[in-house]
Amino acid sequence: MTLPPVPPTDLNLPQRTLLGPGPSNVHPRVLRAMSLPCIGHLDPAFLEVMNGTIDLLRYVFQTENRLVMPVSGTGSAGMEAALVNFIEPGDTVIVGVSGLFGERMADIVGRAGGRLVRVDAPWGEPLDPDEVATALAAHPGAKALTVVHAETSTGVLQPLEPLARLAREHGCLFIVDTVTSLAGVPVKVDEWGLDVVYSGTQKCLSCPPGLAPLTAGERAVEVLKARKTKVQSWYLDLPMLVSYWGTERFYHHTAPVNMVFALYEALRLIAEEGLEARFARHRVNGEALLAGVRAMGLEPFAREGYRVPMLLSVKVPDGVNDLEVRKDLLGRANVEIGGGLGPTKGRIWRIGLLGHSAQRENVLLVLAALEAALGRQGFKAGPGAGLAAAEAVYRAEMATAPPAGASGPKAGGR
Amino acid sequence: MTLPPVPPTDLNLPQRTLLGPGPSNVHPRVLRAMSLPCIGHLDPAFLEVMNGTIDLLRYVFQTENRLVMPVSGTGSAGMEAALVNFIEPGDTVIVGVSGLFGERMADIVGRAGGRLVRVDAPWGEPLDPDEVATALAAHPGAKALTVVHAETSTGVLQPLEPLARLAREHGCLFIVDTVTSLAGVPVKVDEWGLDVVYSGTQKCLSCPPGLAPLTAGERAVEVLKARKTKVQSWYLDLPMLVSYWGTERFYHHTAPVNMVFALYEALRLIAEEGLEARFARHRVNGEALLAGVRAMGLEPFAREGYRVPMLLSVKVPDGVNDLEVRKDLLGRANVEIGGGLGPTKGRIWRIGLLGHSAQRENVLLVLAALEAALGRQGFKAGPGAGLAAAEAVYRAEMATAPPAGASGPKAGGR
Numbered sequence: 003m004t005l006p007p008v009p010p011t012d013l014n015l016p017q018r019t020l021l022g023p024g025p026s027n028v029h030p031r032v033l034r035a036m037s038l039p040c041i042g043h044l045d046p047a048f049l050e051v052m053n054g055t056i057d058l059l060r061y062v063f064q065t066e067n068r069l070v071m072p073v074s075g076t077g078s079a080g081m082e083a084a085l086v087n088f089i090e091p092g093d094t095v096i097v098g099v100s101g102l103f104g105e106r107m108a109d110i111v112g113r114a115g116g117r118l119v120r121v122d123a124p125w126g127e128p129l130d131p132d133e134v135a136t137a138l139a140a141h142p143g144a145k146a147l148t149v150v151h152a153e154t155s156t157g158v159l160q161p162l163e164p165l166a167r168l169a170r171e172h173g174c175l176f177i178v179d180t181v182t183s184l185a186g187v188p189v190k191v192d193e194w195g196l197d198v199v200y201s202g203t204q205k206c207l208s209c210p211p212g213l214a215p216l217t218a219g220e221r222a223v224e225v226l227k228a229r230k231t232k233v234q235s236w237y238l239d240l241p242m243l244v245s246y247w248g249t250e251r252f253y254h255h256t257a258p259v260n261m262v263f264a265l266y267e268a269l270r271l272i273a274e275e276g277l278e279a280r281f282a283r284h285r286v287n288g289e290a291l292l293a294g295v296r297a298m299g300l301e302p303f304a305r306e307g308y309r310v311p312m313l314l315s316v317k318v319p320d321g322v323n324d325l326e327v328r329k330d331l332l333g334r335a336n337v338e339i340g341g342g343l344g345p346t347k348g349r350i351w352r353i354g355l356l357g358h359s360a361q362r363e364n365v366l367l368v369l370a371a372l373e374a375a376l377g378r379q380g381f382k383a384g385p386g387a388g389l390a391a392a393e394a395v396y397r398a399e400m401a402t403a404p405p406a407g408a409s410g411p412k413a414g415g416r
Numbered sequence: 417m418t419l420p421p422v423p424p425t426d427l428n429l430p431q432r433t434l435l436g437p438g439p440s441n442v443h444p445r446v447l448r449a450m451s452l453p454c455i456g457h458l459d460p461a462f463l464e465v466m467n468g469t470i471d472l473l474r475y476v477f478q479t480e481n482r483l484v485m486p487v488s489g490t491g492s493a494g495m496e497a498a499l500v501n502f503i504e505p506g507d508t509v510i511v512g513v514s515g516l517f518g519e520r521m522a523d524i525v526g527r528a529g530g531r532l533v534r535v536d537a538p539w540g541e542p543l544d545p546d547e548v549a550t551a552l553a554a555h556p557g558a559k560a561l562t563v564v565h566a567e568t569s570t571g572v573l574q575p576l577e578p579l580a581r582l583a584r585e586h587g588c589l590f591i592v593d594t595v596t597s598l599a600g601v602p603v604k605v606d607e608w609g610l611d612v613v614y615s616g617t618q619k620c621l622s623c624p625p626g627l628a629p630l631t632a633g634e635r636a637v638e639v640l641k642a643r644k645t646k647v648q649s650w651y652l653d654l655p656m657l658v659s660y661w662g663t664e665r666f667y668h669h670t671a672p673v674n675m676v677f678a679l680y681e682a683l684r685l686i687a688e689e690g691l692e693a694r695f696a697r698h699r700v701n702g703e704a705l706l707a708g709v710r711a712m713g714l715e716p717f718a719r720e721g722y723r724v725p726m727l728l729s730v731k732v733p734d735g736v737n738d739l740e741v742r743k744d745l746l747g748r749a750n751v752e753i754g755g756g757l758g759p760t761k762g763r764i765w766r767i768g769l770l771g772h773s774a775q776r777e778n779v780l781l782v783l784a785a786l787e788a789a790l791g792r793q794g795f796k797a798g799p800g801a802g803l804a805a806a807e808a809v810y811r812a813e814m815a816t817a818p819p820a821g822a823s824g825p826k827a828g829g830r
Contacts, residue, residue: 013465013677018455025673028454036674037451040442040624041432042752051427074626075489075651078669082651110650204670210454212488212626212672234648236524237489237496253757255492256618258626259439260450261675263427338456343667 018332019359021368022340023154023182023313025204025211026356028268032209035267036260043257051266052247052257058269062184062207062277063199063217065191071247072213072265073238074258077181077202080214082110083238084177084200085148088222090231091115093145096137096174098129098165102155102343103179107148114234119144125156125345126315128308131164138172145225146175146198152183154205155343157304157315157352159187166195175222181205184215185272186284186312186356197222203261206284206312208357209268212261271358284312286399287360290392291353294369297391298376298383303350312355315346322379324348330375337371365392432746433773435782436754437568437596437727439618439625440770442682446623449681450674457671465680466661466671472683476598476621476691477613477631479605485661486627486679487652488672491595491616494628496524497652498591498614499562502636504645505529507559510551510588512543512579516569516757517593521562528648533558539570539759540729542722545578552586559639560589560612566597568619569757571718571729571766573601580609589636595619598629599686600698600726600770611636617675620698620726622771623682626675685772698726700813701774704806705767708783711805712790712797717764726769729760736793738762744789751785779806 020027041048059070073083085107089095095116097108100123111118121137123129129149138144147169152159162178169176177198180189184199186206191199198218204211218226218240226240233239237255245252272280288311292302295316303315318324324341328351331337340352353368355361369388376383434441455462473484487497499521503509509530511522514537525532535551537543543563552558561583566573576592583590591612594603598613600620605613612632618625632640632654640654647653651669659666686694702725706716709730717729732738738755742765745751754766767782769775783802790797 013449013452013680015452015455015465015677016459016461017453018459020454020456022456024670025454025456033451033453033674035427037447038427038429039431039447040434040439040618041429042434042436042439043625045430045432045746045752047430051429075493076669076672079489079651082649106650113646113648113650202670204454204673210672210674211457211670212675232527234527235496236520236527237493237652256438256490256616256625258490258624258672258675259618260447260624260678261626261672263429264674266427332459338459 016336019337019364019367021353021355021359021364022338023352023354024202024356026206026208026354026359028208028210029271029358031271032264032267036210036264038260038263040259043259044251044253048259049251051262055262055266055269056247058266058273059215059217061273062269063189063191064193065217067191067217067219069223069244070217071243072215072262073200073243074255075214076211077200077214078106079238080181080200080202080216081107081179082235083214083216083240084198085110086114086235086238087233087240088146088175088177088198088225089114089116090229092117094119094141094143096121096134096141096144096147098134098149098160100127100129100156100158100160101125101150101153103150103153103181107150107179126158126303127305128158128160131168134165135168138168138174142172144172144174146177148177150179151189152180152187152310152313154182154313155346157310157313158308159183159310162196163194170195175225182310182313182356185277185280187281191217191219203265203268206357207265207268207272208359209264210261212258213265284355284360286395287355287362287365288312288314290362290365290395291355291368293395294365294388294392298373298388303346312360314353315350316353318349318351319381322376322381324351327375327379330378331371335367335371337368339368362396430750433751433778433781435767435769435773435778436752437766437768438616438770440620440622440768440773442622442624443685443772445685446678446681450624450678452674452677454673457673458665458667462673463665465676469676469680469683470661472680472687473629473631475687476683477603477605478607479631481605481631481633483637483658484631485657486629486676487614487657488669489628490625491614491628492520493652494595494614494616494630495521495593496649497628497630497654498612499524500528500649500652501647501654502560502589502591502612502639503528503530504643506531508533508555508557510535510548510555510558510561512548512563512574514541514543514570514572514574515539515564515567517564517567517595521564521593540572540717541719542572542574545582548579549582552582552588558586558588560591562591564593565603566594566601566724566727568596568727569760571724571727572722573597573724576610577608584609589639596724596727596770599691599694601695605631605633617679617682620771621679621682621686622773623678624675626672627679698769698774700809701769701776701779702726702728704776704779704809705769705782707809708779708802708806712787712802717760726774728767729764730767731764732762733795736790736795738765741789741793744792745785749781749785751782753782776810
C-alpha cells in the first residue's frame with residue numbers, strides 16, 4: 003500500500019467574483035456558520051437549528067405550509083424529490099419545457115414511470131398559457147403540471163399565477179422549480195396557490211450548494227397520503243423525511259449538519275434585509291447591468307417583459323469567441339460568468355447577480371472587465387459607455403428611492 | 417408579508433465530543449477548508465480539487481478503479497446510488513441483513529424493482545457465509561450480493577473476503593456498504609474483489625456529513641454499460657455523474673463545492689497519517705474502551721471476534737435507563753454517544769471512536785462520564801476500574817510499539 007502523492011499543504015484557491023448562474027458569492031457570516039464544529043444530527047441543539055431553519059424558509063417561501071424542509075442534496079435533488087413523490091407509474095404529467103431545466107423535469111417524469119405530455123416554448127421564450135390550457139383540456143385527470151419559474155438556461159421568468167389558476171381549475175398539482183428565483187423575485191407560495199415548490203441554496207439564497215429547500219401544501223400532502231405505491235427513492239422519500247424534520251424526529255438519514263448551519267445563517271441574512279428590500283436590490287442591479295450591456299452594443303437573449311431581473315442572458319456578438327471572453331474574465335479579473343447550454347452553447351452568456359452577488363461594485367466590475375475582454379476580441383464597445391449607462395440607472399434610483407431607514411427592515415450588514 | 421421572529425444574532429452551539437455512531441469530531445483543518453470562499457463548480461481551480469479528491473479516495477479505497485467519486489448526498493444516497501444503478505426491474509438481488517442498514521438495502525432493492533432474496537442474521541451476529549452460499553446456489557443468475565461491512569446499528573464487522581469469493585464464483589456483483597468502516601479498518605477494494613463500494617464522510621473520514629464516496633470496478637462498469645433501462649434516479653445516475661467527475665467535465669448538477677473542499681482536506685489528513693497508522697490508532701483506542709467498559713461491569717453486544725474496533729455496542733445494564741444516561745453524558749459532559757435502533761432501542765449503547773474522535777483523551781472522558789452517569793442510576797461500577805483498565809491497554813501498547821518515527825508516514829498533526 004503506497005501513499006499517493008500528497009497534494010500541497012493547503013488548498014490554495016483563487017478568490018472569484020461569482021457572476022454566473024450560480025453558485026453566487028457567499029457572505030462571510032455564512033462561511034463562518036458553516037465552519038462551526040459539527041454536532042450530532044439528533045442533538046437537541048441541532049433540532050433547534052432545524053426548527054429555526056424551517057421557520058425562516060416559511061418566510062422566504064411566503065407560506066404557512068407545514069411541510070417545509072431542506073432536502074439533503076443540491077437543487078436537482080429537490081427537483082427529483084418534488085416529482086417522484088407525487089408521481090406514480092402511469093400518471094399523466096404535463097411538463098412545460100422552455101430550457102434545460104424543463105428538459106430535466108421531463109426526463110425525471112419518464113424515469114418515475116409518468117406519462118409525459120410536453121408543452122414546449124423556444125429557448126428564450128416563456129410558455130404560452132393557452133397552450134398549457136389546451137394540454138390540460140386534452141388530458142383530463144392529469145396528475146400534475148410542472149414548470150420552471152426562472153429558467154436558468156435562458157434567463158426567462160415564467161409568470162406563475164395564470165398557470166396556477168389553470169392547474170387548480172383542472173384539479174391537478176402545480177409543481178414549480180424556483181431554484182434561481184427564490185429570494186431574488188417574489189415566490190408567493192400561498193397567495194399564488196403553488197402546490198409543490200423547491201429551490202437550491204447556491205443561487206439567490208447565497209449559501210454554498212448542497213441543500214434543496216422544498217415545500218408542499220395540503221393538496222399535495224393529500225396526494226402523498228393517497229399513494230398506492232412506494233416512492234421509488236428511499237433517500238428522497240418525503241413521508242420519511244417529514245418524520246425526521248417534523249415533530250417525530252424519527253431518524254432517517256444523517257442530515258448535512260454544517261450545510262444546515264450555513265443555510266440557517268443565509269436565511270437570517272435574508273430576514274434581516276427583508277424580502278422586499280432584497281427583491282428591489284436584485285431589480286436595480288439587474289437594470290443597471292442590462293442598461294450597461296446594451297450601451298456596449300450587446301443584445302439580451304430572453305424576450306422583453308419576461309426576463310429574470312438578476313440573471314441576464316445576452317447574445318455573444320458575431321465574430322466574438324464565447325470561451326475566450328469567459329477565460330479572459332476569469333483569468334484577468336477573477337470574474338466568473340456563465341456560457342450557454344445545449345442549443346445556446348457558444349451563443350449566449352449568462353450573467354448572474356444572485357443574492358450576495360447583487361452589488362453595485364460587481365456590476366461595475368463585470369462591465370469594465372467585459373469591455374476590456376470584448377476589445378481584445380476586436381469588438382469595440384463605446385469606451386466607458388456601459389459603465390455610464392449603469393451609473394445612470396443607479397442615479398435615477400437614488401433620486402426616487404425613499405430616504406434610508408424610512409421604511410421596511412434594515413439592510414442587514416450589506 | 418410579515419417578518420418572522422428573527423432568531424438570535426448568532427448560532428450559539430454547544431461544543432460536543434462526538435462519540436456516537438457518527439458524525440465524528442471534525443479536525444479544525446477540515447472546518448477551515450470548508451469555509452473557504454465558494455468557487456464555481458466548473459472553475460478550473462475546482463476541477464483540480466476534484467482530481468485531488470479522486471486521487472485521495474483511490475488511496476483510501478485501496479483501488480486503481482477509474483470510477484471513483486463522491487456522490488452529492490449523505491451515506492444513504494451512496495447506498496441508493498450503489499443499488500439503483502446496478503439493478504434493473506426483475507433482477508434478483510441477495511441482500512445480507514443483520515441490522516438496520518441491511519434492512520435499508522432490502523427496502524431500496526424493492527423500490528428499484530429488484531427481486532429480493534434475504535439472508536438474515538440476528539442483530540449482533542455476522543452473516544453466515546454458508547447461508548449466503550446456499551442462497552446463491554438457489555438463485556443462479558442473481559445480479560448482485562449486497563452486505564454491510566460495519567453494521568452501524570449493531571457494531572458487527574462482517575468479514576468480506578469469503579463473501580467476495582462466493583459472489584465471484586456465482587458471477588454476481590458484490591456491493592458493499594463501508595459507511596462506518598472506511599478509513600477505520602482496512603477496505604481493500606481491489607485485493608478483496610469488491611465490485612461496488614460506497615461510504616459516508618461523517619464517520620472515519622471525519623468530515624461533516626454531506627457526501628458519499630463511491631467506487632465501482634470494471635465488472636460493475638460493464639453491468640452499467642449493459643443496462644437496458646434508464647437508471648430510475650436522475651440525480652444518482654452514475655453514467656451521467658461519471659461525465660462530470662471524469663475527463664469530459666460535462667455539467668450534470670452543481671457539486672456541493674465547499675463540502676468537496678472539506679472532503680479533500682479530510683482525505684489529506686488521512687494520507688498524511690497513513691492508513692496503517694490510522695487503523696492501528698482505531699484498534700488501540702477501541703481496545704482501551706472495550707477493556708474499560710468491561711472493567712466497569714458492562715457487556716459488549718456484538719459477537720466476539722466480529723466487533724467493529726471503533727464502534728463498540730454495549731448492553732444497557734438491567735435497571736439502568738438508556739435515555740437518562742445519554743442525557744446525563746450530553747448535559748453534564750457534552751459527550752454524545754448513540755442509543756440502539758429498532759429491536760435494540762433502549763437495550764444497547766453505541767460508542768464510536770471514529771476518525772478524529774479516536775483519541776486517548778476521548779476514551780478517558782467517556783469512561784469517566786459514563787461511570788458518573790451510571791452511578792447516578794444506581795449502577796455501581798468499581799470506582800476508577802474502567803479508567804485503570806483502559807490505561808493498562810495503552811501501557812501495554814506503548815511497551816510493544818516501535819519508537820516514534822521508526823516506521824511509516826508521520827502522524828500528521830494529531
